[in-house]
Amino acid sequence: MQEGRNDVSTLDEVLARLDANLEPALERLFSLLRIKSISTDPAYAADCRACAEWHARDLASIGFEATVRDTPGHPMVVAHRRGGQGSSALFYGHYDVQPVDPIELWDHDPFDPQIAVQPDGTRIIKARGASDDKGQIMAFVEACRAWQAVTGSLPIPLTLLLEGEEESGGVNLPPFLAQHAAELKADIGLICDTNMWDARTPAIQTMLRGLCGEEVFIHAADRDLHSGFYGAAAANPNRVLARILAELHDADGRVTLRGFYDGVPELPEALRRDWDTLGFDPKRFLGEVGLSVPAGERGRSVLEMVWSRPTAEINGMGGGYQGEGFKTVIPAVASAKVSFRLVFDQDPHKVRAAFREHVLARLPADCRAEFGEHGSGGAIRFPVDDPAFGKARQALTEEWGKPAVFIGGGGSIPVTAELKKALGMDVILAGFALEDDRIHSPNEKYNVTSFHKGMRSWARILDALSR
């Protein structure tokens, strides 16, 4: 289309407006940060609703049809802005924040946002929710505001969905998505709740590992026994469980479950090349938590281990007497919580079945196993060769002056899987938080640069997606 040819200059105008209006944008963010929208604590329910209403008013003021939607928990904000050209997008963020305990470790009131300058000269915004997720949401909203101010519309049709329970389980999101699928569905999802690779390198997370969580209980005698009287003669669930857990890995660190590596290919060459450019430093990564040697599969890099290889971890185990001192007991039961991180096409149900088979094959006489299921979801990979991903990557690269990278990620961002499942949407995960933002901890911060260049990045991405 002809008018597309002039959009570069329109984008420049939008970016200039963002630069000129950083102070009022910070003021808006500050007024949002003053709202104590702690979702886990029922004492703050009214604050959560006030926060949702604040967003709805703000979005309405820049042309969105914005509504606050009740749920069995805290409300959702849904805002639509039709018009524009190109693919439609659904932007997701969450307006609730983590609790502030331990409050005595904060060096200021967590709900009295402040600008501070760090020793290295970096300007930061200090407040609970500055990075997770209010600053990240407002970076996006400010980009929309500037487009609206400069052009009277947005580059693409847009829906915003702001959740109020991300930090407290988010149980009401899946049914809400299912119920409003037709209203919320768009060509592409945008999620802002992620980090950059580092302070200078923008990133889009394109792989998320899946999860299969299992709990196992090993039962033997019908009561706790005295190990002096029954030792050796009676089956000890601790010993049985230790063997089951020890044999989850072989000597090379590979998981021994039958068929565990089915559907796990080698990393695609293009992604490997991308990751090679990251300058990831495994020594630093491990060194930050007091470690030095990768403990996973022999012959794999640390980045592979945490991003693209499946794992088995014993997250909890326990049996018998664990208090002070000593008690010579043979417990009636011992238990463990084990989680498997899944990649590519691994089937969580097959993994669960293989784990149970592994346990049952190692049960001696007189022992029985009981299992509990704790979540299962396959891995997610977004199609990095899809044009939308290429456009977003290019936009980020232009803003930051450094190639944006497609990265993996070890954890899971539940909403991503939910969007994929309920709405069938791919999602561009692009956020501007940094590893040192202390989210969930005292003295949370968000760099002013993250906020400012974040706005500019979203202004560019919206533009790019319209082409």
Next chain:
Amino acid sequence: MQEGRNDVSTLDEVLARLDANLEPALERLFSLLRIKSISTDPAYAADCRACAEWHARDLASIGFEATVRDTPGHPMVVAHRRGGQGSSALFYGHYDVQPVDPIELWDHDPFDPQIAVQPDGTRIIKARGASDDKGQIMAFVEACRAWQAVTGSLPIPLTLLLEGEEESGGVNLPPFLAQHAAELKADIGLICDTNMWDARTPAIQTMLRGLCGEEVFIHAADRDLHSGFYGAAAANPNRVLARILAELHDADGRVTLRGFYDGVPELPEALRRDWDTLGFDPKRFLGEVGLSVPAGERGRSVLEMVWSRPTAEINGMGGGYQGEGFKTVIPAVASAKVSFRLVFDQDPHKVRAAFREHVLARLPADCRAEFGEHGSGGAIRFPVDDPAFGKARQALTEEWGKPAVFIGGGGSIPVTAELKKALGMDVILAGFALEDDRIHSPNEKYNVTSFHKGMRSWARILDALSR
């Protein structure tokens, strides 16, 4: 000596007196059982002292020089009766009792002793402490009372030591023994705090296993990690510990520690023959706690496993998240409590060193182990060919009309080791409690037969030891 020839008739007189005076003996026991001498609860400190004073008065009334001796905790009762002939003996018992919680499970006031008749016609004494240990003490005291009444003296020089803290750690006993070693030392020890083999078969326990208790902590990262971010890359102490514990036993159930079986001979033929006569039923032993298959060393009988073979048991283990639900954590530390039951000449210090070596040999990079010591004592075997043991055995056989057996025992009776250590004494462990006495539990009982024939047994043993 000539007068010995007539002692059989004297013994008959003593036994007849015991038969004739069962009712007053029960009354004395009941007044003792009414004293709430719960040693663990400071609220009952005055009751404990009252109990000690009751014993001292009672023993003084039958010719003992009896004193209540203060300790940093509850007092000891020490009573001497010189004179008599033959070897001197030190009798040990404890006047304190277990707490009564959960009180709602008792079918009567635990400190209001009663005689009841069981469905099978067995008469029982119901009260806290009836079996453990007041009934057992009084069986011995009544034997002394009858000897005193009939002959004006006792068959052998005797010292009684009654402790008030057996149920609450007994920390003041070893220093008390050491301090009063010269006063307490005798040719042989007598301890009443044990069971018969079954309701018809008297037993002397001649072997007690030793114990080596170890606690191990496996440390890795300097904090708990998120298994989504660090999984596989970071060492997981749960996994390291599981392997360490799993490899404590080989496929045949033998303990793998270096040199663990040094000093562990096969069971002496005489003892094996004795045990073969017991008619021990492993199916019943295991069946009572819901088990059916011996879990110990391949090729060993259950009685060997619990009496004469050394064991390694994981009494407690724990690491990571063990609460409700699921938390994908890699813990900074995991720990286990492991105990080794020792037999014959195993050296607890060598076993401890071998365990630590086993752990350290399995520590991967980035992990460190920390150890805690929880008790160590070698096994005890008394010389069954010593004449005193033969005399006691013969006396029991005569009373019960069934051969008394020398048995082993899985647990340890700490005072036995203390007497051996502090006073260099062998101990005849002969008591009349039964497996179903519910000691430490609600509705504790002691059979009237245990009490009555227990008195008669002690009267015979005192006589036998004087010869």
